[in-house]
Amino acid sequence: MRAGPLLAAILALAPVACAPAPPKACQANLATPDPTHPRAGMVRIAGGQFQMGAAGVRPEEGPAHPVTVGPFWIDRTEVTNQDYARFVAATGYRTLAERPLDPRLYPGLPPAQMRPSSLVFVGAKPGVDRGDPSAWWRVIPGADWRHPSGPGSHIKGRDTLPVVHVGYEDALAYAHWLGRDLPTEAEWEYAARGGLDGAAYVWGQQKQPGGKPLANTWQGVFPSVDAGADGYKAQAAPAGCFKPNGYGLYDMAGNVWEWTRDLFAPNAQPTESALGASPGGPPQHLIKGGSFLCSDDYCFRYRPAAREVGPPDSGASHIGFRTVVRE
Numbered sequence: 001m002r003a004g005p006l007l008a009a010i011l012a013l014a015p016v017a018c019a020p021a022p023p024k025a026c027q028a029n030l031a032t033p034d035p036t037h038p039r040a041g042m043v044r045i046a047g048g049q050f051q052m053g054a055a056g057v058r059p060e061e062g063p064a065h066p067v068t069v070g071p072f073w074i075d076r077t078e079v080t081n082q083d084y085a086r087f088v089a090a091t092g093y094r095t096l097a098e099r100p101l102d103p104r105l106y107p108g109l110p111p112a113q114m115r116p117s118s119l120v121f122v123g124a125k126p127g128v129d130r131g132d133p134s135a136w137w138r139v140i141p142g143a144d145w146r147h148p149s150g151p152g153s154h155i156k157g158r159d160t161l162p163v164v165h166v167g168y169e170d171a172l173a174y175a176h177w178l179g180r181d182l183p184t185e186a187e188w189e190y191a192a193r194g195g196l197d198g199a200a201y202v203w204g205q206q207k208q209p210g211g212k213p214l215a216n217t218w219q220g221v222f223p224s225v226d227a228g229a230d231g232y233k234a235q236a237a238p239a240g241c242f243k244p245n246g247y248g249l250y251d252m253a254g255n256v257w258e259w260t261r262d263l264f265a266p267n268a269q270p271t272e273s274a275l276g277a278s279p280g281g282p283p284q285h286l287i288k289g290g291s292f293l294c295s296d297d298y299c300f301r302y303r304p305a306a307r308e309v310g311p312p313d314s315g316a317s318h319i320g321f322r323t324v325v326r327e
Contacts, residue, residue, distance in 0.1 A: 194246030215254035
């Protein structure tokens with residue numbers, strides 16, 4: 001999300017430290033994206049009926065209701081930096097974060113806030129007011145998928161990390177290059193559940209069976225202290241570092257949020273209507289899965305039923321995506 005009206009409270013531009021040393025890649029049978037092989041790196045989901053949504057955690061997640069999805073294929077992992085780089089090399093595509101804001105959508109915005117930029121998590125000191133997200137987010141000019149922490153940062157050695165700072169439009173462009181699409185919310189949630197209909201987590205009912213984190217989330221007091229019990233402190237993990245779900249899909253909980261086709265609605269009844277339109281601005285699409293910033297004491301949205309609105313005009317340092325092919 002860039003410096004538009006929706007970020008009026010997060011416009012303080014500040015330098016940010018370069019990203020930490022790249023973590024070691026994991027083994028998840030990563031496939032090279034290729035338009036001539038539209039199902040490379042994907043898993044087939046037979047489809048069926050399931051209980052979508054949940055009740056009792058967040059109001060926007062309910063009511064739980066039966067939904068039927070048809071058969072489809074979905075990426076085994078989140079789209080990685082090396083995947084997106086191949087797409088950009090083949091097409092010359094420039095992401096939203098690499099372009100200035102459209103002045104027609106943001107009349108009267110100062111030129112300094114129209115520059116190419118993206119939203120970067122910078123952390124905060126203990127005791128920060130958690131009602132003020134500007135304490136741990138900054139709109140950083142020059143932050144984009146190649147420079148995830150802003151100017152001076154890079155993705156060298158981070159080929160297998162999920163690509164971030166991609167907006168809905170950027171994710172859809174990549175999907176179309178491969179002859180694919182982005183999943184609907186129902187498809188995404190059905191795939192994430194891995195056959196465990198109604199379970200609280202993608203791996204079952206217990207939060208930490210065996211006492212160990214099963215996803216890259218935030219362990220500690222957000223946004224100040226991440227204990228890193230999952231092996232990654234306040235950063236994304238390479239694709240495939242955690243045990244896959246029942247369908248063989250990796251990182252359907254935590255790591256980075258993922259774009260879906262649906263516009264955000266205030267309940268678990270997905271829609272492509274104007275409910276997801278921000279007044280005077282671009283439509284607001286739904287993201288699923290939570291991220292490495294999801295803590296139990298603040299976000300708690302790394303559950304399959306959880307849902308959130310994505311930034312309408314760019315990406316952020318904790319949002320990525322995966323693609324689908326429908327039969």
